[in-house]
Amino acid sequence: MDADIKKRLLSPSKATKQERRGKTVTFITAAFIIVLTFAIIVFIANLGLRTFYKDNVNIWEFLTGTAWNPGEVDSHGHPIAGAAPMIVTSILVTLLSAVIATPFALAIGVYMTEYASKRQRQILRPMIELFTGIPSVVYGFLGLTILVPLMRNTFGGTGFGILPAILVLFFMILPTITSMTVDALKAVPVSFRQAALALGATKWQSIYKIVFRAALPGIFTAIIFGMSRAFGEALAVQMVIGNSILMPENLVSPTSTLTSQLTSQIGNTIMGSVQNDALWSLALILLLMSLFFNVLVRFITKKGKMNGR
Amino acid sequence: MKDYNIVTPKEEIRISTKDLSVKYGDKLALHPTTLAFPRHQITALIGASGSGKSTYLRSLNRMNDKIATVEGQILFENVDVNQPKINVFELRKHIGMVFQRPNPFAKTIYENIAYAPRYHGIKDKRQLDEIVEKSLRQAALWNEVKDDLNKSALALSGGQQQRLCIARAIAMKPSILLLDEPASALDPISTGVLEETLVELKKNYTMIMVTHNMQQATRVSDYTAFFQLGKVYEYDKTVNVFTNPQVKLTQDYVEGRFG
Amino acid sequence: MDVKKVDHLAKRIIQVMVGIVAVLLVLIIGYILVTGLPQESIDFLFKPSQAVKAGGGIRDQLWNSIYLLILALLISIPLSLGAGIYLAEYAPDNKLTHFIQTLIEILSSLPSIVVGLFGYLVLVIRFNMGFSILSGALTLTVFNLPLLTSNIENALRSVSDEQREGGLALGLSRWQTIKGILLPRTVPEIITGVVLSSGRIFGEAAALIYTSGQSAPALNYLNWNPLSPESPLNVMRPAETLAVHIWKLNTEGLTIDADIVSAAASAVLILVVLLFNILAHYLGNKLERKLTGGK
Incomplete structure (x- = not known):
């Protein structure tokens, strides 16, 4: 034994x-x-x-x-092979869609964490989740059938261009930015708010001066994630932007982003040809930008940690 | 008074350590410790938090392997089980452990107990039924749960969960049972039931128990080891340690003058 | 203006902005369902599509989407289980581990068109798989792998160490502890993650237009020989999915009733995503309750 x-x-x-x-x-x-x-x-x-x-x-x-x-x-x-029109358009639609989407995302985020009743939260949260899941082609289709004709009737021309692209992207990145903003705002300790209110601040002052400031790194991260999504979005943008390789003259002139050019052209060129190589260079820019957004997020997170959060 | 008072029990020794020390990184958490534990007795390890008693206990079944550097010998069944070539999984079958907070698995009561024996090779349903019943009886839980064996273990009360964890450990038929503050998360009534159970289990098992509660040590244990800042200062029969301590530090501690 | 008024105004503005978005979202869903659903019929779901003529259905596209989803999950679940388990349970806290975690973040934020182009380059061309279900499923795996891996890693990390020690103290191997004790505990969270990512896969198009292709050869649903080109089970045939179909109808515009078919197909996509969302919550909650003893 x-x-x-x-x-x-x-x-x-x-x-x-x-x-x-x-x-x-x-x-x-x-x-x-x-x-x-x-x-x-x-x-x-x-x-x-x-x-x-x-x-x-x-x-x-x-x-x-x-x-x-x-x-x-x-x-x-x-x-x-001058890619400037596509690069400029890509950057423009990304920045502009983030500029429009961010205030709304912040508003919804603040509403959900500070003002909404439990019941309202229970409606809003699944709604945001559902919108995160709506496929990009559906947004593209809506842009093509509703927005483009609307632009055509309002501004003349073809109706294709940066403006419909921004509006489509607005809907696509809004849920992304919103849900991450909500997480960032939620992470701010309740004691911060109570301290501000105890000092006689109004609710808005406590949100604006205390909560926002504390959640800032998280909010920036949310915006960058949204921008990263906008920069890389292909089909929805390709369906409404017009796809002619011209510098954008105004918000409703047909132009082209890196992704839209890739989507519509990569199948039309022969592997190994100069035309094909040039398209892969556009893909490389996309890849590098995606890496850049990642580095940026890391930098902000690190900076936020150093500032004591 | 003496600096140290460490006796070697006269009873048959079931497990012992020789110069067992534990380091977390560079920090020495336990100075070389030599203790011998008598068969079918309960030994209490007492001392303040951070005194190294839990660290010592967890080293005995090699639970500190991935976390710390453990040096020295642990003698069990005439083998030094603190060497790399030892099969730790086999070792833990013989040295069972019960933790501070009840940690039943998210399984039925029956499966909580039968899971490990089945894994270790017992496939016969009748035999498993027998093991489950016997372990639950020994842990004084059978009468409370015999009709609910297929219910989730997470629905039990804290005290019941802890006794289930004891049943789970003894289902492996270990010869030694390590208990790491087993009553610290329980209310006084559950603690009483648990203590009775432990005394009952003494007939079959050698037990080593970490406790914060000195009354508990006097009620339950036969031997007591007093730890302070990573060292054992006194190890003797519980009666002696509490009524006639030989070391000043022990005396201060058991009389309630900490530090 | 005094602070009370600012406070009041801020609240109003926020309410209005939330209201605008809520109305827009309801309008979007409403528009798709109202224009799409009336076209919906059992017939539409079960008849083949038309390249030019009106009156096409989405039978094959729907099947392709489902089949691709199943294959992609079959490949990506075991892989991400392995990687998730490694990162949460085995990986030491060192540079290599942080590096892998960084790569997962990078991978999960790559634009899907870039993933699709990589699939096109490597699978379709280099490995000569052509536009095929298999190329598509493998590309979707690239897309899904990082998401599922971090889902599984996080789920495992949220299990308390006491459970791990409980298993190890019984002489179970680490592997057995993971398999028998930790994973069952994380099933609700993992299922929720898998179902939500299924919704994303189902609606993905950019990663597929150059991998599983843009054509849907008519299938014969009585042909169960996986090697036959008209068999629905064949993995080497090109397979346009529902999402790709919508894109193609709207960009090439050869089909006369493209708008109607797209609206109807979009409605199907949205309903499926909705279904996956509901399912994720329902399954997650139900399994959670079952696990914790119905409390």
């Missing part, structure tokens, strides 16, 4: 084998995520950079040039 226990204490069992196997298998799946992320970056960067080292497009001209016709060459023999 004694010897038996001793032997079992010193020899491996089902449990020890399971232990090793469990750890190995789960590590492999986690490692897969590393491989996958790097594969995405490497594959897209590999094709996206070809424009510059193989097709001889000058990076500066690519970023600032306004003429996009990569199939043709200019007087220096370089392909004409």
